[in-house]
Amino acid sequence: MSTASPPTSGSPAPHTIRGTILRPFKVPPKSKSDWLAPAIITAKTITAAAECAPFPYVKGVSGTVLILLETVVTVKKNREDLEELCSSSTEIITILHDQIKAHGNTAAVKFKGLCEELESYLEAVILAIRNMQDRFKGFRGRVKEFLKSSSLTEEIAGYQAQIQGVCSKLKLMAIVETNFKVDEIHAIVTAPSFAVVKAGQNINNCPPPSRIFQGRQAILDKMHQFFNTDSGEQHIYVLYGLGGAGKTQIALKFIEQSSFSDVFFVDTSKVETIDTGLKSIAVSKNVGNSAQDALRWLESSHSNWLVFFDNADDPKINLNDFLPKCNHGNIIITSRNPDLRSYGAHTLVSDMEEADATTLLLRRANKESSEENLKLAIEIVKELYYLPLAIIQAGAFISKSEDLEGYLALYQSNQARLLSEKAAQSHDDYAQTVFTTWQISFNQLSHLAATLLQLCSFLHYIGISEDMFSTASKYDFPSWSPPREELQEPLEFLSHFVEPTGEWNSLKFLDITNEIKAYSLISFDAKAKLFSIHPLVHAWSRSALSDEIPLQSCMNSILGMCITEIPAHEIELASVWLIPHIVLLKYANPDRVADFRMAFWQIYYYTGRFKDAQAIAEQVLEKSQLILGEDDPNTLVAMGNLASTYSKLGELQKAKKLKVLVLEKCTKILGEDHPHTLFAMGNLAQTYSHLGEFQKAKELEVLVLEKRRKLLGEDHPDTLIAMGNLATTYYKRGKLQKAMELEVLVLEKRRKLLGEDHLDTLVAMENLARTYSGLEEFQKAEELEVPVLEKRRKLLGADHPDTLRAMANLTVTHSTLGDLNKALGCRGYSIIAIHPVITVYINAM
Template sequence: MSTTSTPTSGSPALPTTGGTILRPFKAPPKSKSDWLAPAILTAKTITAAAECAPFPYIKGVSGTVLILLETVVTVKKNREDLEELCNSSTEIITILHDQITAHGNTAAVKFNGLCEELESYLEAVILAIRNLQDQSRGLRGQVKEFLKSSNLTDEIAGYQKQIQGLMAIVETNFKVDEIHVIITAPSFAMVKAVENINNCPPPSRIFQGRQAILDKMHQFFDTDSGNQHIYVLYGLGGAGKTQIALKFIEESSFSDVFLVDTSKVEMIETGLKSIAVSKSVGNSAQDALMWLQSNHNKWLLFLDNADDPKINLNDFLPMCNYGNIIITSRNPELRSYGAHSLVSDMEEADATTLLLRRADKESLEENLKLATEIVKELYYLPLAIVQAGAFISKSEDLEGYLALYHSNRARLLTEKAAQSHDDYAQTVFTTWQISFDQLSDLAATFLQLCSFLHYTGISEDMFSTASKYEPLSWSPPKEELQEPLEFLSHFVEPTGEWNSLKFLDVTNEIKAYSLISFGAKTRLFSIHPLVHAWSRSTLFNEEPLQSCMSAILGMHITKIPENEIEIASVQLIPHIVLLKFVNPDGVVDFRRAFWAICYNTGRLKDAQSIAEQVLEKSQLLLEEDHSHTLLAMGNLAVTCSKQGEFRKAKELQVLVLEKCTKLLGEDHTDTLLAMGNLAATYHRLGQFQKAKELEVLVLNKHTKLLGKDHRNTLLAMGNLASTYSELGEFRKAEKLKVLVLEKRTTLLGEDHPATLWAMSNLAQTYSDLGQFQKAKELEVLVLDKRTKLLGEDHPGTLSAIGNLALTYSNQGEFQKAIELEVLVLEKRTKLLGEDHLSTLLIMSNLASTYSNLGEFQKAKELEVLVLDKHTKLLGEDHPSTLSAMGNLGRTYSDLGEFQKAEQLEILVLEKQRNLLGVDHPDTLRAMANLAVTHYTLGDLNKALGLEVEVLQKRRQLLGDKHPDTILAMANLVKTYQKLGFQGSTPLTQGLSPKLL
């Protein structure tokens, strides 16, 4: 049947703000938040250095300052009130770092008490800030009161004076022989590196799982290959790479184990120098490498945190054919160095055990169930699980964690536990922030844009196609798309051609930190769900980026060819749902494009919601009679019709037709389109005579105005033929469909999609006429051509297979039908998902074929599933839901469960009478089915009453010769005879003697 044209927009798009999209912490110099970014970077650097110090109080205070700064990041308003406090705290730990780096243990001892006191004080400040955020009063007023009442400025100043005083003493004591001090009091990194020689820290006390990777590593290192053994553990930050390496080392036996922090070149050189010093072979990195190259013992070099893609790690590897090296990195590129394992999410059982161990909870059945739900929400990421367990251990509330997590995710994934089972200093979110801060502005913007899409199924094609955008009559002009076009321009040549290499440079930059991954087979990008959520949390102002991504997606949709829209819709719908397709004021409007995707994927409630919004906006900004308003009304009407709201659709379409006729005249293309859409709704309402009258009129006008061969004329001809079929006038339908096929073959060729649809429609009429061999020949031809032209998995090909399967069923070749239907069901489920309406249709057909074979239990299982999914997707009153309910009722009858069948059939009949009216074919079919069940149960009078009504209606609507009318007569006669009545009645007069 004809439908409305591609959705269009009559409303003028609203302007957007221009300018380059910038990410947090890399803003222009005059940004109010500039002071926070360098403070965080300084604190992170010092905290990382403090990890190597043998003085726990130094590590404690620097880590506390970092937590303070990260807490301030979460303050959305009036952050500047905390600026002095943050800067002062950062200055203190900077002074501490400088002095202890220069003077080692002697200086550190001087600051011991001060560090402990300051750490305790800052913890109280952090708690106070968090409490202020949790309260409802304005933050600015509370912060000022807090600052004033606590005398923070004076106290901070006091700490600074104490440090500076101690610093002066230290400087005096050490300036005489500074060179000697530096040699005898080595830096933090040197102390830690020497300490770790042959003494790697053990893995976490709660280490869990990862057995497959450990087994692979043991097998690799135990094999004598005659070459140097290099194993790379790579993956997302927080996935547990270092812990796996430490666990492997604990389980192994090496002559020497050297742990080197590989995060920076300076740290690598320091670590290697320490090896040389400890082995008394020199005092340089080169000395250490030379010693390793000359040592044939079973040594292991553990290069941890090799995350910086700018560092050429090969410069720091011993050049020899022996020895063992483990590398941990976020950069997948390092896989090229040797054997490797991707370290990603944990197995569910291991993740659940890890959570309960960290939470100090017993593995009781109830706890296991709660823990399983939590680790699912955390997507089985080890660091997130450990943080969650730490919080639960502190709160002692396993049951209440998920509710807190849903409303406070960013805070919970940023909070560092006071007690730890290992020395990992970063939280989930902060470990990714470190990587994010290394990205270029363009790469960072791309990652943030992707946070508004679904975390899977992101394609380069979305962006490349959008770059070729040309406005349609309804879509925004380029002047209103400055930001998305400016972003896309980074990947477009001056000639306008898309440059995939530039796009690859950006995605590779992000992949180097495992913040995004790429499937070589699918050609699609994906983001870990928690990284996806974290990326959104890095935004200070979401609207410009959301608007930009929404526009890019809308621009992409406008360029999708019509014959590719079904598959494209399935791929795009998760992104559109996440964007929520409701654009705020001031954002360019592509909702009509989003409507088309929702409509094509059967997300009819979403499609209807969008259509209503578009119509409301058109009515607000444009005149009621504007062409765009009428088109919006038409789109809403066809959506209502697809939803089963036929009466609402009819009311809208009558109004559209009236306005188009008045404004444009009865011969205008838009008027005829409106007429065809109204006829389609009459068709769905079962009012075939009304549909026929309009379709005859449309066909005549198209023929007169456009000629016999125009595509609109042929479309009108096909619609009328379908109505003839519903009226039982199969010969008339056949005549029109043969004509349509001949013209399409002549005009378009026998391989054109429209020609193949015409061939498929004619095959259906041959089946209606009982000419199944003719139908099969056409359907085999259609299938062969679609397979060659579109491929085995294209929706059009699968439809052809399904049609051929129905013909096999009609011929009684049920086993052949089942084989084809099982194949189609598998492919549609994989391609479109198990909830797509096309998938449910073939599932229903397969159930029917099982019934024909007498396999009623299999049919029942499928029909229960179909009914459940239709109810959830379309609602209890949708015609497709009621059809599924009726099919299940018939199967209950086949199984002898007549009471269940009767209950369902009574419900179906009641709903269809209310929804479709008493004259609709589906209502009459439900009535006939219930009559059969009454007859079977012995309720002959109930059956008789229904059968009399069915026969009267079918005679009135379809005539005496329609197959459905003849079937109704036969059923009625059978009931009369069961009641002992002989002969004919006025209702059965004219019935064939053979049937009587």
């Protein structure tokens, strides 16, 4: 039997009409008397008062309650089965009366919707009771039986729960009175956190998971294990990750599979919604009307309750202020902010497993899991990078278009539109699309953080380094690169991270990247010191730009400034991690951006992309000849770069023609001992060597080595290069002993000066191993080639041309030594597969 609670502090005081004091209707505990009589008196009094008020909906609902009570009077037996329903109805009109008396029009307008809702339910109840009486006429004493019949029981129970829900909403609205805005009150009574307790249950109206929820079993198992472990402490579990990854759905699925005494859902997106959610807990438990009342109840109640703090995404909210301070209870938190991991156990929610992703797509698309459909689905989910929300949207579109086969091509040409389109029919309450959910996070970023994220959208989505920006900040405006006036935007952006002394401030950069990380829009690999962006976020952040040229130009310049400042002895290794970004950026139109083509040429050249390098080198030379003239030193550098590119492409006659011209001009303009002249001499000697003109090559290389020894000393890197080139010429002429003597010396000096892992040291090891092989000292060759291959795989990657050459060399050596198992074991290639590689690189030597 339901009874009204006594007024608490802050509750509205009773009000009078015509001298009669009205309070919420109460039934004495365990009363066996006719409880309808006082209820009818109360209803009649309120209905009479409502006649004088200018609010017809209040009058209507009061009159309907009176009709309900009078209808129940006609039920002769077991009418206590309807007592709770009648009690709630009478309590509602009592609260309505008190509120309107106290607050007049404000309350009347506020409660209009609830009055109409309740009146509709009551009319249905009255009709149901009358229908039941008609059906069971002549069966005295059988009221209880007809109330227990399945269909009628469900019908009455359903209306009873609905009316109790209205009563709970009304209580809360009465408590908050006029200190809440209308939209805040609406949020309270419509939010999932508002407790609508069904008869006989102690669980609130937490939303169910999506009807097509799929997979995530590993995370669910981990959560069940965690919450089922008695640690003697409060259980807190954090699901964090990118928006659209499915954090909320995993939490709801876990709750559905679990048995907690109470479940409270709190929207944690704002302080206001958190406060509202906690207030609703207090109201539903009749312990007060504030967030503090709710927290006190949670802290004092040792039942197996769970609070689900959903969407705790705002990094400016200190969630600890809203957590119950106790060693019992259960809490689940979902957030885009990885910092919330500090609250307890946690799991990064990222992309789905492929099998689960394809099943989800086909279920949402209403397509059967045939072999053909599965193949198509696999390709689609790969393109969507297994992101749940993107898969749901794709499935919804396919369901509407009924074209699974054609979706992929359509998506590839209309990505932004399809990832922004909200389906008309939904399987859950999530209101955002893939792109809009990220836009919400993006809008919270500061201007500087938003700019950094958008700049990174022009780079490859993995392998983004702080070093790119810090190195660019050291740009010192060399004569052959763009001047200051062409670089205002990148210089202004970088200035935010540079101290007045010119030093790079890593802490300021960290502050900005942490701001972006707080919404999981970027992630960081602490071991590799590299940032990455989810591929779909990467695409979205670029598609969101109304004009991408300014930011593309800015990022183009930052990369060019970075490359320009990388020391010459480091550029080859740096090119390995820079090339993916250069390729994606696709060097912008030089008429609209600062011209760093010379810098980009180096990256293409050192990563073996010689066709791309040739195209850039030809453009640079043409521009330099036009603007600076044929004899300008920068023109000669551009000419030499193009000639070197021709050599790598095997166009040796073109290379020779240019290199002869460069050497002549350098000698004439700069003199025989100038570094540029010596470089030109060494480059021409290499081409002579490739053409088989070994005597010409030797004469030039001997001269270069003598001059560099004299000018730079024995240990200078340029001297060692000259020594290595001369050794190569000796090797090709068959003078292997002379070659070996020079190469042993080069390797010793490079190990001492540069270390074992430097790329130049590896070149020296490779050259000496080649000479050992020529001298048939294959064991010595193998001892050098094994570490060369291992180190190049680590430094350059398995597919780099230099790695492939090292693999080919070692395979030949293993085979020559008769160790075919080792030969076949080089990266798992068969001899058939490796032979073309060997052929290419032996011919190029």
